[in-house]
Every structure is written in structure tokens, then in C-alpha cells.
Amino acid sequence: MAETVSPLPDRRRNLYRSDLAEAGLEGVVPADRYVTGAPARICQPIVPARLTPNHAKPRDTEFLMGEPVLVFDRADNWAWVKSQRDGYVGYIDQGALIFGAPAPTHRVNTIRSHLYPAPELKRFALAALPYGALVTVIDRTEKWAKLADGQWVALAHLVPASQTAKDPVAEAMRFLGVPYLWGGRSSDGMDCSALVQFALEACGIPCPRDSDMQEAELGSAIDRADLQATDLIFWPGHVGMMMDRDRMIHANATDMAVRVWTLSDFEAHIIRIEGHEIRTIKRL
Structure with missing residues (x-):
């Protein structure tokens, strides 16, 4: 009998080389x-x-x-x-x-928030933080938050790091129009699974990074006739989130952006262009 060779662990979530x-x-x-x-x-x-x-x-x-x-x-x-x-x-x-940085106290809760060297609107912005970035607030004024590194950000753009939202669809809609970017996970550009990950994690729901992981690990499979908001639609290499029984939001390479499609239009598209059909529907 031939010896069974166990597959190597997934390198996306397992760190190994021959030397380490x-x-x-x-x-x-x-x-x-x-x-x-x-x-x-x-x-x-x-x-x-x-x-x-x-x-x-x-x-x-x-x-x-x-x-x-x-x-x-x-x-x-x-x-x-x-x-x-x-x-x-x-x-x-x-x-x-x-290394040794203090624990974050707040999270950026807007698509993008600029960093300033001082709490003054007319100062030259140094950079921009994306949605989901974690920061440590050490001081504040009425409108500004001072961060541990000495930079300032608009206080209205922050929420406590532990705060969670309630509606994944509403969180996904924040990114409507954001450009599609393979491997992207920010408001500068994101892929399909990043959109789903952001929407779920904002609501306190742990979510793996890639669509195949999400399909395997999230929720339970349901019948298409029972669709509702937040259900996840999977087909090879892609994922979208239902907004209601008929509409889906997804980051896609056809529009090169986050867009809303009807499920019927989407299904006809992937059959015509990719030769695929919807493979799995999961409910959280």
C-alpha cells in the first residue's frame, strides 16, 4: 500500500520555510x-x-x-x-x-482621515489613514485627537476601538465606488473578500481574509429561495453580500469598483463571461 502523504499547511496562514x-x-x-x-x-x-x-x-x-x-x-x-x-x-x-507601542484606543470610522502635524485645518496633511486603522489617542481638543506619535486627526472620524456596528450591509455600503484592487484591503482599493471582511469585522464577526476561506468557514449553507440581507454568495474565486432578496454588493473586476448588482444580472454575467454558476450561499 502506498504511503499517504499529508498536504502541507496553507502558506497563507502558516509561516514556514526550510530554515524557520x-x-x-x-x-x-x-x-x-x-x-x-x-x-x-x-x-x-x-x-x-x-x-x-x-x-x-x-x-x-x-x-x-x-x-x-x-x-x-x-x-x-x-x-x-x-x-x-x-x-x-x-x-x-x-x-x-x-515594537512596544501602546495599545490602540480608537479606530478610524470613515473612509479616509487625514493626519496633521498640528490641530489646524490649514496645515499640510502628512498622510491619510484608511477605514479600520487603529490609533492611540493621548490627548484631545473639542475637534481634534492627538495620537501617540504626535500627529493629529479629526476626532469625529474616530470611534472607540472596541465599538462595533450592527448592520454588515450598511458597513459594506460605505465602500460603494471604492476602486477594485487585487490584494487590496483599504479604502484606496480592495478586493471582494476584503469588502466582506471589513463589513463583518466592523460588526464584531471574525472573518478570514480570502473568499475560499470565507466559503469554507463562515455560516451555514442555505437554499437560494430563502435569501435575505447579509447572506454571502460564493462562486469560484469571488464573494458578494446580499443587500436584500434581489441586490448584491461586491468589489468586482468588471466595474473595477465596489458596485451593487441585481443577483439575476450577476448570475447571467458569470455564466456568460466566466462559465461559472453560483456555488454556495451562506448565512451567518
Whole structure:
């Protein structure tokens, strides 16, 4: 009888190479050494993460300001990290990390919020934080919040980090018109699974990063005749969220943006263009 070979763990959420692996994979994958990562946070607004340390390779996801990661290796200006939010693994620029930062107190709750060197509207904005970025407020005025790094942001654009919303569809609608970007996970550009992840996590519902993970791990399969708002529609390589029985919001490469489609128009489109049909409908 032939020996059964177990498949290697998914590299998107399991950190390993021949010379190094995360400690939890000891006995699962061979490596020269096993490491417990050092905690750090992202200190830049939007940071591309790649599966290999090569700027010519496409981004596989993005990490946002304040998000916690574990750092397993640093070399040649690259850091090999694992998200403590959704478990995604990637190589990022070392300069995007800060160690020993205070815990975030607030979250950006608007599509984009500018950072200023002082609490003055006419000062030149230094950068912009995306929706979902985590910040530490150390002081405030009536309209401004001072962050731990000394920069200022509009107080009205922040909510407590622990605050959750109630309606995933309303959260998804915030991003209507945002450009489609493969691997994007910000209001500058996002892909289909990032839209779903943002909408659910804003409501306190943990959500994996990619559409195949979401299809496998979220909710329970239902019959199409029972559709309602927040149901997730899956087909190969894509996901959308129902707004009601007839309309769906999704980030898509046809419009190159987040758009609302009727489910009937969408289904006719994927059959005609991609040769696919709806594969799964999940209810949270």
C-alpha cells in the first residue's frame, strides 16, 4: 500500500520555510528551527504584504496602521510576519513595524482621515489613514485627537476601538465606488473578500481574509429561495453580500469598483463571461 502523504499547511496562514517555522508547526513541517514571533504593530497607514520578499511580486493582502502582528524574521529590509487579526502571513517592509507601542484606543470610522502635524485645518496633511486603522489617542481638543506619535486627526472620524456596528450591509455600503484592487484591503482599493471582511469585522464577526476561506468557514449553507440581507454568495474565486432578496454588493473586476448588482444580472454575467454558476450561499 502506498504511503499517504499529508498536504502541507496553507502558506497563507502558516509561516514556514526550510530554515524557520512558527513554533506551532513543530512536528507538522520540517524546519531547522521553530520560533515564537515577537509582537509588534503596523506603524504606516497601508502596508502591502507579499508571500515572497520581492517588490516585483503582487500584494497578497495589506496590513493597516495599528494592526498587531508577530514578527518571525528580519533581513534585507524585509520582515516576515503573521497577522494577529486574521492569521495571514506575509513579507513587509521592516520600516512599517513598531515594537512596544501602546495599545490602540480608537479606530478610524470613515473612509479616509487625514493626519496633521498640528490641530489646524490649514496645515499640510502628512498622510491619510484608511477605514479600520487603529490609533492611540493621548490627548484631545473639542475637534481634534492627538495620537501617540504626535500627529493629529479629526476626532469625529474616530470611534472607540472596541465599538462595533450592527448592520454588515450598511458597513459594506460605505465602500460603494471604492476602486477594485487585487490584494487590496483599504479604502484606496480592495478586493471582494476584503469588502466582506471589513463589513463583518466592523460588526464584531471574525472573518478570514480570502473568499475560499470565507466559503469554507463562515455560516451555514442555505437554499437560494430563502435569501435575505447579509447572506454571502460564493462562486469560484469571488464573494458578494446580499443587500436584500434581489441586490448584491461586491468589489468586482468588471466595474473595477465596489458596485451593487441585481443577483439575476450577476448570475447571467458569470455564466456568460466566466462559465461559472453560483456555488454556495451562506448565512451567518
